[in-house]
Amino acid sequence: MKIAVLPGDGIGPEVTRAALRVLDALALPGLVLFEGDVGGIAYKRHGHPLPQETIDMARAADAVLFGAVGDPACDDLPREHRPEQAILGLRSELGLFANLRPAAGWPGLEDLSPLKPQLARGIDLLVVRELNGDVYFGAKGERDSDGGREGWDSMAYNEAEVRRIAHAGFRAAQSRRKRLTSVDKANVLETSRIWRETVIAVAADYPDVELDHMYVDNAAMQLVKSPGQFDVILTGNLFGDILSDQASACVGSIGLLPSASLGERKTEYGTFGLYEPIHGSAPDIAGQGKANPLAAILSLAMLLRHSLGREADAGRVERAVAQVLADGVHGADLGGSASTETIAEAVLKALETIS
Ligand code: NAD
Numbered sequence: 001m002k003i004a005v006l007p008g009d010g011i012g013p014e015v016t017r018a019a020l021r022v023l024d025a026l027a028l029p030g031l032v033l034f035e036g037d038v039g040g041i042a043y044k045r046h047g048h049p050l051p052q053e054t055i056d057m058a059r060a061a062d063a064v065l066f067g068a069v070g071d072p073a074c075d076d077l078p079r080e081h082r083p084e085q086a087i088l089g090l091r092s093e094l095g096l097f098a099n100l101r102p103a104a105g106w107p108g109l110e111d112l113s114p115l116k117p118q119l120a121r122g123i124d125l126l127v128v129r130e131l132n133g134d135v136y137f138g139a140k141g142e143r144d145s146d147g148g149r150e151g152w153d154s155m156a157y158n159e160a161e162v163r164r165i166a167h168a169g170f171r172a173a174q175s176r177r178k179r180l181t182s183v184d185k186a187n188v189l190e191t192s193r194i195w196r197e198t199v200i201a202v203a204a205d206y207p208d209v210e211l212d213h214m215y216v217d218n219a220a221m222q223l224v225k226s227p228g229q230f231d232v233i234l235t236g237n238l239f240g241d242i243l244s245d246q247a248s249a250c251v252g253s254i255g256l257l258p259s260a261s262l263g264e265r266k267t268e269y270g271t272f273g274l275y276e277p278i279h280g281s282a283p284d285i286a287g288q289g290k291a292n293p294l295a296a297i298l299s300l301a302m303l304l305r306h307s308l309g310r311e312a313d314a315g316r317v318e319r320a321v322a323q324v325l326a327d328g329v330h331g332a333d334l335g336g337s338a339s340t341e342t343i344a345e346a347v348l349k350a351l352e353t354i355s
């Protein structure tokens, strides 16, 4: 079993180190780790945020464990050299079109959510975000206009792109509470009209899943007003990016939300994928030992489940995280004072008692 580890920038290496300690404690037989440069650090070392050797390393692995990229020192570089291009490049180069971002209320955190405790407790949703299209990957640029320089980005989705992510969403719903809310802006956007019609067509293959549609502005409001109504939220790249950060705050912190990015490639043990916290490099707290590593540790659990076929180990890690949170070991993001290392150690200790 080969894992490519790409820690990246800012708190990326801090939270990835914590996840690797957990992986080490699981003592999986036949595991080989490779480490590569990605993001701002890769630009500094190799002149490119996504060196070819990093892509090759990721391709040769069964799974990629990714930290975060982003460095304020790189914000004014031309787009192709900015750290964020590395994660976008990996997602498209590796064909990872299905991004799963689960958000569930954790026992013991109800009072730490900005929502009322009874609302926070009821959250158990999965954002299924399309990851290879939308305004992220359309043609873009800068041109002159009567109003001065004009930036432009084109947003597009074709039926094939929508169809494959819709199937992923419906399949996910089948394994959960069998409800799928497709979120779009079909009252305004042509992309969303294709999106909605295609999702309706795909729904015919999943008669056991209840489908509804919601405009994204309403979805943002409903997520705060009654988040318990959602099971699977199926949406495009941009809306999914925004709604998943919002969902993370509803459960208590962005430092708790993991993600899996999957495509069609199978490995010997499962599906090839890239696993990363949904948060970024958090330059405001980098290097201070304040980063919550649980999103990275939960991303590792998703890696074990989807790419390595180690469901039992994934469950163990998730139960250990639940115990740590219930025990009140909370970082600064949850109003506590536990450091990255303290939280990681608490997870290791909890693992010892969980079979
Ligand atoms: P961010 O997610 O890095 O941080 C947002 C806020 O949440 C900050 O206040 C930060 O301190 C806090 N935070 C984030 N993760 C945390 C954790 N694990 N524990 C405690 N607090 C945490 O988003 P941003 O500030 O908008 O972006 C910073 C950089 O990260 C930018 O360069 C951005 O492009 C990049 N970014 C990268 C990814 C990725 O690698 N996938 C994702 C999002 C943002």
Ligand code: IPM
Pocket: 084, 087, 088, 241, 278, 280
């Ligand atoms: C995320 C991030 C990325 C995105 C950025 C860094 C390109 O915000 O993973 O959520 O927008 O997808």
Ligand code: MN
Pocket: 241, 242, 245, 278
């Ligand atoms: Mn994001």
